[in-house]
Amino acid sequence: EADIYQTPRYLVIGTGKKITLECSQTMGHDKMYWYQQDPGMELHLIHYSYGVNSTEKGDLSSESTVSRIRTEHFPLTLESARPSHTSQYLCASTGQGRTPLHFGNGTRLTVT
Amino acid sequence: GENVEQHPSTLSVQEGDSAVIKCTYSDSASNYFPWYKQELGKRPQLIIDIRSNVGEKKDQRIAVTLNKTAKHFSLHITETQPEDSAVYFCAASIRWGGKLIFGQGTELSVKP
Numbered sequence: 001e002a003d004i005y006q007t008p009r010y011l012v013i014g015t016g017k018k019i020t021l022e023c024s025q026t027m028g029h030d031k032m033y034w035y036q037q038d039p040g041m042e043l044h045l046i047h048y049s050y051g052v053n054s055t056e057k058g059d060l061s062s063e064s065t066v067s068r069i070r071t072e073h074f075p076l077t078l079e080s081a082r083p084s085h086t087s088q089y090l091c092a093s094t095g096q097g098r099t100p101l102h103f104g105n106g107t108r109l110t111v112t
Numbered sequence: 113g114e115n116v117e118q119h120p121s122t123l124s125v126q127e128g129d130s131a132v133i134k135c136t137y138s139d140s141a142s143n144y145f146p147w148y149k150q151e152l153g154k155r156p157q158l159i160i161d162i163r164s165n166v167g168e169k170k171d172q173r174i175a176v177t178l179n180k181t182a183k184h185f186s187l188h189i190t191e192t193q194p195e196d197s198a199v200y201f202c203a204a205s206i207r208w209g210g211k212l213i214f215g216q217g218t219e220l221s222v223k224p
Contacts, residue, residue: 031209040199043156043214059113059213090155094209100146101212103155 002027006091006104013081014112021076021107023091029099032074035090036060037106043090049074081111114139116204118215126223131192133218135202136184142204145178145185146212151198159200160187163208192222 004025013019025032031050035043045058049068063085064078074093078085091104115138125131137145146161162169162176162185169176173192178185189196199219203212 033211035214040150040152040217040219042216043201045211045213048211058211096209098208100158100161103157105155 004091004093004102004104006089006107008107009105010108010110012110012112015080015082017081017111019078019081019109021078021089021091021109023074023076023104024072025074025091025093025102025104026072027093027095027102028071029093029095029102030071031094032068033092033094033101034058034064034066034074034076035092035103036062037088037090039088047076081109083111085109086111114142114204114206114213116202116213116215118202118218120218121216122219122221124221124223125192127192127194129192131187131189131196131220131222133187133200133202133220134184135186135204135215136182137204137213138183139204139206140180140183141206142183144205144208144210145176146203146205147174147176147187148201148203148214149198150201150217156201189220192220194222194224196220197222 007022034047044060046062047066090106143164148156150156175188202215
């Protein structure tokens with residue numbers, strides 16, 4: 001089924017660890033986004049990409065980095081996790097024409 | 113950059129009543145305005161959207177109105193039901209498929 005997949009669904013790690021949150025979509029979309037959201041709260045855009053080898057920072061400052069080597073894959077990396085990074089991270093994508101933004105199920109990250 | 117303000121932050125109504133959520137945006141170049149519904153623990157889902165060349169759009173019990181001059185748009189839900197209880201987010205973008213900037217969210221509670 002065409003969808004956007006995020007792994008892991010939940011992650012608990014210690015301070016200082018390097019982590020990568022995975023996001024892949026099978027919908028053929030060219031644009032992909034990362035949003036950070038505390039439960040039930042505002043969605044903050046932290047990174048986006050309009051195509052392969054194109055990435056931009058969003059409106060919310062983030063210590064994370066992203067890469068876009070393949071159209072379907074848009075991983076987010078935290079080099080050194082801190083408790084302030086505890087949040088939910090939502091990946092989303094959209095395509096050409098009148099394609100709405102479609103979200104993945106998110107990764108709930110807890111940094112202890 | 114774009115800024116989207118959403119009100120109210122919480123809204124409680126009786127089943128069968130109407131609910132209205134309002135948003136204002138800052139960038140006059142914005143021309144795409146979607147609304148997302150997020151149930152507890154789930155991903156945001158698009159429920160309705162409108163483009164700037166349209167003043168109103170309706171889909172069964174849900175309608176959205178847009179006033180480009182005043183830079184505000186509203187979500188109207190009629191005959192509310194308990195399953196309408198969720199957090200609703202408005203958003204704005206300068207183009208369909210472009211990055212979406214979200215409002216702060218409205219937690220709607222429909223009491224049976």
